[in-house]
Amino acid sequence: MSGSRLRVAVLDYGAANMVSMSQALVSAGADAVVAAGPSDLSGVDALVVPGVGAAAPAMVHLRERGLVEPLLEWVRAGKPCLGICLGYQLFFDASDEGDAGDAPTLGLLAGRTVALEDAPTLPHIGWNSVEAVKPHPLFEGIADGSYFYFVHSFVPVPADKSVVVARTTHGRPFVSAVASGSLYGLQFHPEKSAAAGHRLLVNFLGLVAGGAA
Amino acid sequence: MLARRVIPCLDVANGRVVKGTKFVDLTDEGDPAELAERYAREGADEIVFLDITAAPEGRGTMLEVVRRTASRAFVPLTVGGGVRTVTEMRDVLRAGADKVSFNTAAVADPDLLTDCARKFGSQAVVCAIDARRLPAAAGNAAEMAPPAWEVVTHGGRQATELEAVAWAVRTVELGAGELLVTSMDRDGTRSGFDTELLRAISSRVRVPVIASGGAAGPGDFVAAVRDGGADAVLAASIFHRRMHSIAAVKAAMAAAGLPVRITEEAGS
Numbered sequence: 001m002s003g004s005r006l007r008v009a010v011l012d013y014g015a016a017n018m019v020s021m022s023q024a025l026v027s028a029g030a031d032a033v034v035a036a037g038p039s040d041l042s043g044v045d046a047l048v049v050p051g052v053g054a055a056a057p058a059m060v061h062l063r064e065r066g067l068v069e070p071l072l073e074w075v076r077a078g079k080p081c082l083g084i085c086l087g088y089q090l091f092f093d094a095s096d097e098g099d100a101g102d103a104p105t106l107g108l109l110a111g112r113t114v115a116l117e118d119a120p121t122l123p124h125i126g127w128n129s130v131e132a133v134k135p136h137p138l139f140e141g142i143a144d145g146s147y148f149y150f151v152h153s154f155v156p157v158p159a160d161k162s163v164v165v166a167r168t169t170h171g172r173p174f175v176s177a178v179a180s181g182s183l184y185g186l187q188f189h190p191e192k193s194a195a196a197g198h199r200l201l202v203n204f205l206g207l208v209a210g211g212a213a
Numbered sequence: 214m215l216a217r218r219v220i221p222c223l224d225v226a227n228g229r230v231v232k233g234t235k236f237v238d239l240t241d242e243g244d245p246a247e248l249a250e251r252y253a254r255e256g257a258d259e260i261v262f263l264d265i266t267a268a269p270e271g272r273g274t275m276l277e278v279v280r281r282t283a284s285r286a287f288v289p290l291t292v293g294g295g296v297r298t299v300t301e302m303r304d305v306l307r308a309g310a311d312k313v314s315f316n317t318a319a320v321a322d323p324d325l326l327t328d329c330a331r332k333f334g335s336q337a338v339v340c341a342i343d344a345r346r347l348p349a350a351a352g353n354a355a356e357m358a359p360p361a362w363e364v365v366t367h368g369g370r371q372a373t374e375l376e377a378v379a380w381a382v383r384t385v386e387l388g389a390g391e392l393l394v395t396s397m398d399r400d401g402t403r404s405g406f407d408t409e410l411l412r413a414i415s416s417r418v419r420v421p422v423i424a425s426g427g428a429a430g431p432g433d434f435v436a437a438v439r440d441g442g443a444d445a446v447l448a449a450s451i452f453h454r455r456m457h458s459i460a461a462v463k464a465a466m467a468a469a470g471l472p473v474r475i476t477e478e479a480g481s
Binding site for chain 1: 214215216217218253258280283284285287288289306307308309311333334335336337390391419420421444445474476
């Protein structure tokens with residue numbers, strides 16, 4: 001640490017909401033770097049993959065900007081990476097949210113992204129409670145069942161249940177947070193989740209700092 | 214369980230929050246970013262900015278307002294008014310908004326909803342529907358007929374040929390991921406939401422419906438959800454004039470058994 005702020009790169013691959021993500025990280029105590037290409041990743045301590053929208057065009061944008069390989073290498077090297085909403089979904093093998101109903105995604109985690117089933121309203125928009133499946137430092141200091149902001153219609157189904165950290169119910173329960181080594185995924189938006197989201201980002205930075213020490 | 218949202222709406226003209234009646238006698242009520250942050254602290258689940266800037270050259274100031282708000286109020290932000298193209302929507306989203314609401318522009322060019330949904334996802338596309346109740350035809354049979362509403366635009370000054378419920382269903386088919394339904398009969402009257410209108414629409418679509426127009430007190434918020442089937446409730450003047458706090462509204466909703474997000478900071 002040596003007293004300096006962590007540098008976190010937010011992957012910019014098109015329509016994603018970069019401003020709020022960067023500002024929320026700054027508010028949580030990091031320096032945020034907008035990364036639109038591979039060269040922007042040098043000297044950063046962690047990656048955030050934000051995103052709202054559909055999987056297929058997102059993969060196209062990531063590829064066009066030469067970000068797919070650097071991202072895969074980053075995660076395989078065990079460096080900290082946080083995926084949010086669509087960014088989290090992209091970590092898995094494939095998504096049903098493609099033009100032909102099948103979009104290959106990054107394949108960092110085993111499983112597939114599918115449409116939310118039996119949801120009373122769709123898209124699932126709003127504040128919903130996030131329930132711990134197991135204790136995890138990401139949620140330290142956050143009461144179990146706290147509300148976070150969601151906006152999505154699809155959700156990943158991890159093949160390996162040991163990565164599941166939290167669940168949320170909209171119609172049926174789904175996996176709303178995962179952790180696998182230094183790879184973290186959240187279906188909700190901490191950058192839009194007021195005090196609870198702020199605390200989660202502070203916790204993420206704490207994990208980054210701990211791992212880097 | 215998904216919480217029912219309480220959403221304060223701020224009218225913004227030339228970068229300032231304004232208050233007025235029917236777009237006239239506007240008074241300056243302060244900085245939008247500052248007010249948005251205050252509402253977020255008080256428990257607002259989302260903030261809606263309605264851009265009522267008259268002149269096109271004033272549009273740029275809205276992007277600056279969104280940018281400043283997104284850097285201090287960490288709750289979802291919806292911007293309505295003045296967005297007419299995919300490119301304009303991209304600019305608003307990239308400034309830090311989460312959703313864009315279309316009203317007159319959607320009536321004029323319904324394909325705009327489809328184009329924007331394809332580009333940014335349905336979840337970012339809100340269709341605002343201003344509805345006015347049609348007078349019932351004379352006679353006993355007509356009195357038994359269900360009520361009907363027509364869509365109006367330009368702040369209620371212009372009628373359309375569209376029937377509100379059918380239009381709502383169509384906008385969802387076109388790509389809208391959320392509907393903001395305003396009763397023009399109730400707007401500004403503080404006589405409660407038109408729960409019949411809300412129910413007529415919410416029972417026909419799967420996307421969330423935001424109730425608007427007519428809030429007077431916490432009981433109206435409960436009715437909009439319980440009787441109208443609304444997923445979220447929007448109000449302006451009762452919050453701005455500090456007649457009721459967001460916390461008081463949420464406390465009433467919670468007491469009625471509705472799931473709401475109660476925040477520690479909210480107090481009351």
